Amino acid sequence: MSTMDVHPLIGSSTKVAQGYTHPNDYGYYGDFGGAYIPEMLHRNVEELQAQYLEIMSDPAFNKAFRDLLKDFVGRPTPLFLATRLSQQVGANVYLKREDLCHTGAHKINNTIGQILLAERLGKKRIIAETGAGQHGVATATVCALKGIECIVYMGEKDIERQAPNVARMRMLGAKVVPATSGSKTLKDATNEAIRDWINNPNDTHYIIGSVVGPHPYPDMVARFQSVISEETRIQLKEQTGSELPNYVIACVGGGSNAAGAFYHFLDELSVKLVAVEAAGHGVHSGMSAATTALGKPGILHGSKSILMQTEDGQVVEPHSISAGLDYPGIGPLHAHLFASGRGIFMSATDEEALRSAFEVSKLEGIIPALETAHAFSALKELKFNANDTVVLCLSGRGDKDLATYMNAMGPQ
Ligand SMILES: *Cc1c(COP(=O)(O)O)cnc(C)c1O
Secondary structure, eight states, X not given: OOOOXXXXXXXXXXXXXXXXXXXOXXXXXXXXXXXXXXXXXXXXXXXXXXXXXXXXXXXXXXXXXXXXXXXXXXXXXXXXXXXXXXXXXXXXXXXXXXXGSTTSBTHHHHHHHHHHHHHHTTOOEEEEEESSSHHHHHHHHHHXXXXXEEEEEEEHHHHHHTHHHHHHHHHTXXXXXXXXXXXXXXXXXXXXXHHHHHHOTTTEEEXXXXXXXXXXXXXXXXXXXXXXXXXXXXXXXXXXXXXXXXXXXXXXXXXXXXXHHHGGGTTOTTSEEEEEEEEXXXXXXXXXXXXHHHOEEEEETTEEEEEOBOXXXXXXXXOOSSGGGOOSBOOHHHHHHHHHSSEEEEEEEHHHHHXXXXXXXXXXXXXXXXXXXXXXXXXXXXOOOTTOEEEEEEOBBGGGGHHHHHHHHOOO
């Protein structure tokens, strides 16, 4: 494709809530967002709030970001017309190939952005938390690239379950610190990371991996990931003559690949935005991560959003076969898209996702990540017109899920 223009990462008006794209000054998308944080974190978060837009709109910062996306990550990622899948679905299905990014998923777009931001802020040390290890690997990768110290907090249980990603992080030079409290999983790792940040407010930047957390993280991460839809518009124009599809479909854990895939279409009201959550064993099985189907407004990880909770507000343990969707909340942008009706929210079960992963592999020669397989499942539920243009964000590749796929196939 032609050389891409270097666009600023922010629009001209960022002070007022504008359409669906920008939160207001306090980080609210409609009723959702904000920064609900302990007193001890105010300094760190306020520093970010005060500086992120200015840094991100600086042309030199933009150039550094674009150069690394091009030469290190391998962007622009292709927009691929999946002809055999299209025939089956009865519409023109284009796959945005985030699976071809370095490290195998979209997460690197955000960690590249945040490591450059951390450098600008003069930070010497990076912390992150990780569940399945995907965000930990993306963070360890950019820290190695920049020669910056990297500490990744991870639940003790997850360290056992995710040995290959732990090995990758160590090989990349990161220190993986086990969280040994509570359920020894993601939320305990998050607590440890927050404790670390409180104790190291001056020299440390906390890289959050999705469009969650206190303002400005949801907006900052959405802007870094917005490169996905920025490229999609240009590529659609080249391939179809129109920049606008009829549908954009993406899976939603916290919501960063969806936010990136939707971003430049948010205020194009003719484009239907479809978010697909994980229904686990079934929405009402008690083993699910279908946040909008089951959740209520509440506060989790520093922002007001929709989350799965009990009557008295305790967070419900989620379940999904895909580690990246196994999260009890969604980012505030998505809560707003749901509450306002701008987004169409659907869900796919573990079984449906597995079936889609096997079908797509055989149809298109692409083994998708289990997370992405949920988005593919939505293609069967939606009613398309024959000439509809559908963009599906292929958030990641399936290599990391091979053990699960082998299990599902059973012995030869
Ligand atoms: C982490 C991950 C997701 C879920 O995270 P979002 O922030 O919702 O995008 C989806 N797909 C893949 C491949 C992932 O690694």
